[in-house]
Amino acid sequence: SLNLNREIAAIVPSASMVTMAKAKRLKAVDAEIVDLAGGEPDFDTPRKICDELFRQINAGYTHYTVGNGLPELREKIAAKLRAENGCAGYDADSVIVTPGGKYAIYAAVRALVNPGDEVMYLTPGWVSYPAIAQAAAAVSVAVPLDPDEGYRITEETLEEKVTSKTRLLIVNYPNNPTGRVLTRPEAEILRGFVLRHPDVVLLSDEMYEKILFDGNENVSPASYADIAPRVVTVNGFSKCVAMTGWRIGYMAASPEIVKVAAKLFQHTISCTSGFIQKAAAVAFECGEEIEAMRRAYQERRDFFVGGLNAVPGVHCEMPEGAFYAWTKFDLPGMDSNQGGEYILNNAKVVGVPGVSYGEEKGCWMRFSFATDDAQLRRAVANVARMMKGLR
Numbered sequence: 001s002l003n004l005n006r007e008i009a010a011i012v013p014s015a016s017m018v019t020m021a022k023a024k025r026l027k028a029v030d031a032e033i034v035d036l037a038g039g040e041p042d043f044d045t046p047r048k049i050c051d052e053l054f055r056q057i058n059a060g061y062t063h064y065t066v067g068n069g070l071p072e073l074r075e076k077i078a079a080k081l082r083a084e085n086g087c088a089g090y091d092a093d094s095v096i097v098t099p100g101g102k103y104a105i106y107a108a109v110r111a112l113v114n115p116g117d118e119v120m121y122l123t124p125g126w127v128s129y130p131a132i133a134q135a136a137a138a139v140s141v142a143v144p145l146d147p148d149e150g151y152r153i154t155e156e157t158l159e160e161k162v163t164s165k166t167r168l169l170i171v172n173y174p175n176n177p178t179g180r181v182l183t184r185p186e187a188e189i190l191r192g193f194v195l196r197h198p199d200v201v202l203l204s205d206e207m208y209e210k211i212l213f214d215g216n217e218n219v220s221p222a223s224y225a226d227i228a229p230r231v232v233t234v235n236g237f238s239k240c241v242a243m244t245g246w247r248i249g250y251m252a253a254s255p256e257i258v259k260v261a262a263k264l265f266q267h268t269i270s271c272t273s274g275f276i277q278k279a280a281a282v283a284f285e286c287g288e289e290i291e292a293m294r295r296a297y298q299e300r301r302d303f304f305v306g307g308l309n310a311v312p313g314v315h316c317e318m319p320e321g322a323f324y325a326w327t328k329f330d331l332p333g334m335d336s337n338q339g340g341e342y343i344l345n346n347a348k349v350v351g352v353p354g355v356s357y358g359e360e361k362g363c364w365m366r367f368s369f370a371t372d373d374a375q376l377r378r379a380v381a382n383v384a385r386m387m388k389g390l391r
């Protein structure tokens with residue numbers, strides 16, 4: 001047999017992508033299926049951004065671009081991080097523009113860990129963190145947060161998992177899948193943790209930062225000057241600007257980290273597509289469009305989460321941000337994989353089983369409410385009917 005890379009060969013396929021593909025397949029043969037598995041906005045990319053893309057291509061702007069990203073885009077990103085996120089230490093040289101936030105996470109992890117090092121990540125958490133750590137031959141260490149504590153970070157849960165081999169702690173707020181934001185007291189706990197452990201870098205994935213509800217705010221850890229040199233901030237355009245398919249995101253970090261990540265970037269990616277970078281720069285003029293989408297998500301959240309919570313046997317965490325309903329089903333004897341199948345067969349609703357996010361206990365599902373009202377209404381009605389039939 002062939003000699004393959006052990007770490008990469010052993011990675012499990014992204015559960016959300018597998019479920020998304022399955023939902024698309026099912027929907028093609030049964031139009032009644034409600035697909036709430038995906039992790040992307042149903043909105044189109046703002047018109048101004050698309051217009052700029054065509055303008056650039058028509059003008060022949062189709063060549064390689066230089067280095068870590070167009071200077072004017074990196075400048076805009078750094079200015080945004082300073083003004084909106086309070087990260088005073090970032091300038092254009094702190095930024096690498098990558099094909100999606102996902103590659104930014106990969107480049108940062110590869111720049112920071114050696115084989116056998118430990119990468120801590122909070123669960124429930126996004127499926128790709130442990131996979132990316134594994135691809136770097138690092139050991140991923142799940143740090144489970146407690147649903148009974150509202151999934152809030154505590155000092156004890158972090159200290160319990162840190163060892164002399166820990167090099168990275170990955171956090172994601174607003175959170176996929178729980179919808180929690182990073183509160184000020186939790187950010188202070190992270191800050192204390194980084195200060196106590198000088199070998200640990202904090203990676204803050206802020207991909208959903210503008211999707212916030214009820215006036216909630218989200219703290220950027222790099223806004224603390226004392227830990228900023230050991231924080232990598234990852235963000236992008238996919239979720240907040242409805243640009244998932246464009247594949248553009250970024251990381252911001254200290255010069256030392258950027259220098260190493262840039263070497264990997266240069267030899268694996270070369271550069272992020274120039275016309276896409278030019279178009280993405282227009283996103284900084286799309287405040288109104290972004291806010292309109294946020295408002296729509298808030299309305300859908302109120303309706304969808306409210307509707308699910310009114311169903312006996314269903315409990316849904318109230319999301320503070322992002323566009324996911326993290327939902328627990330009282331389906332006796334079923335884990336989340338079995339529950340997911342049951343809900344698909346009996347309510348025709350597709351979600352992603354909670355076990356994919358590291359939640360082993362109970363039957364938790366992640367549903368995306370970045371979809372139209374009619375679908376959401378149908379999902380709530382179908383789930384209500386299904387649960388009633390059980391009682």
Ligand code: PLP
Binds near residue numbers: 103172207238248
């Ligand atoms: N981070 C989180 C928490 C996500 O949910 C996603 C997308 O699913 C990403 C990062 C990746 O974003 P991008 O599409 O920009 O690579």
